[in-house]
Amino acid sequence: MDFGYDDDGIEDGMIQLVIGATYDDVNHFRVVLQQYVIQEAFDILKIKNEKTRVTAVCKAPGCTWRVHASAVDEDKGVKHSTTFMIKSYNPKHASYKVQPFYMKLYRARMLALEMNQGSPKDSYSYLLAYGRMVLAKxxxxxxxxxxxxxxxxxxxxxxxxxxxxxxxxxxxxxxxxxxxxxxxxxxxxxxxxxxxxxxxxxxxxxxxxxxxxxxxxxxxxxxxxxxxxxxxxxxxxxxxxxxxxxxxxxxxxxxxxxxxxxxxxxxxxxxxxxxxxxxxxxxxxxxxxx
Known part of the structure; x- marks a missing residue:
């Protein structure tokens, strides 16, 4: 998995978020965070999403997952460094539960059935062939x-x-x-x-x-x-x-x-x-x- 940066925090093929991890800039951190959310299959809400700081929490009600990253000064005397670092991170998803919409699941199920079995509309065109087979067999x-x-x-x-x-x-x-x-x-x-x-x-x-x-x-x-x-x-x-x-x-x-x-x-x-x-x-x- 390559996002165009030298270090994406990948360990054993999986993206890892840890306190102290650094990123080239805010855009680098945003890309890694987005891919981590996709990898772990949950939604986030960005409380802060600025050039100098990004704070995100899990969107599920009552969940305690939270990450905060901000710009750091690599060398003393440099006030506007673009390097980003995770300053605080709580990886636990307390009370987290995925609750997808019923109709979304229903449409996905119907689409899968149609892909495997064909559409109900098309099945009517097979009736005559079925009848001929019944009479022949x-x-x-x-x-x-x-x-x-x-x-x-x-x-x-x-x-x-x-x-x-x-x-x-x-x-x-x-x-x-x-x-x-x-x-x-x-x-x-x-x-x-x-x-x-x-x-x-x-x-x-x-x-x-x-x-x-x-x-x-x-x-x-x-x-x-x-x-x-x-x-x-x-x-x-x-x-x-x-x-x-x-x-x-x-x-x-x-x-x-x-x-x-x-x-x-x-x-x-x-x-x-x-x-x-x-x-x-x-x-x-x-x-x-x-």
Whole structure:
């Protein structure tokens, strides 16, 4: 580390401040002090910052770190020497604690994630490639994506919804799970928001078994109907005599309940009826194919 001076107070590759250390002039001392602060990662406040004296303290509340340097007379009779010397120094950081701003740390974290994983905006462009891979690697799976309506067809399509159903999950549900489908949703907290709806069941060990999932813009009748129509298509191996029971949160998901009741108007092969049974304030809807 070279600051353009003969002696920078470096010992074992580290800058050291000690009482009696001398510097060529005030600028030399200021440079060394600045580099020492960077090295030790703390902030200072210069109480005095003059040509003949510099006094600095740690900026942290209650901290006792302090350094004072001033010009000295090297030879007797010389009243205006430019040589600077540290006259007093307290190296202890009592009660010192770094408290960076939360948003600064958050932005740094987001920048690091974007550098390592890519931006959320760019990830949407990989959806079609992901869908083709799912269908190629797992034949019989279902992948459907919808875009928002656009007046100008020359621009890039804008994502609206995506439904994903893996063949292995559907086969496992039909062959090894109870005829029960629980549907629930949660809000996505990322930059572009949305709702994640998932359909799950119970396997033979009474463990939760994933069936399908969908990402929609909001929970409304249109998006819920899209989910149910895709779910019906994914469960194509369901026989006519197999009855299913749907369980959902009646208070949180009224749109999905409405879609279940009125699905028969849009998909003629599904017949639904509302069950009066309540389970933990959930609405259970039984359905049979017919």
């Amino acid at each position: 797992m034949p019989g799976s279902l992948f459907k994506i919808q875009y928002q309506e656009m007046r100008d067809l020359s621009g890039n399509p804008i994502f609206k919804r995506v439904f994903v159903s893996f063949k292995a999950c559907v086969s496992g549900f039909v062959k090894g799970c109870k005829p029960l489908i629980g549907v629930d949703g949660c809000h996505l907290k990322g930059r572009y928001r949305g709702i994640l709806l998932s359909a799950v069941s119970y396997d033979g060990n009474n463990e939760i078994f994933p069936v399908t999932y969908v990402v929609v813009e909001v929970e409304c009748k249109d998006s819920c109907l899209f989910f149910l129509e895709c779910l019906y298509e994914a469960l194509g191996m369901i026989t006519d005599d197999m009855a299913l029971t749907f369980m959902l949160d009646k208070q949180k998901m009224p749109s999905l309940e409405y879609s279940l009741i009125h699905t028969k108007d849009d998909v003629s092969d599904i017949y639904t009826r509302t069950s009066s049974q309540q389970v933990n304030q959930d609405s259970c809807l039984g359905s049979t194919s017919g």
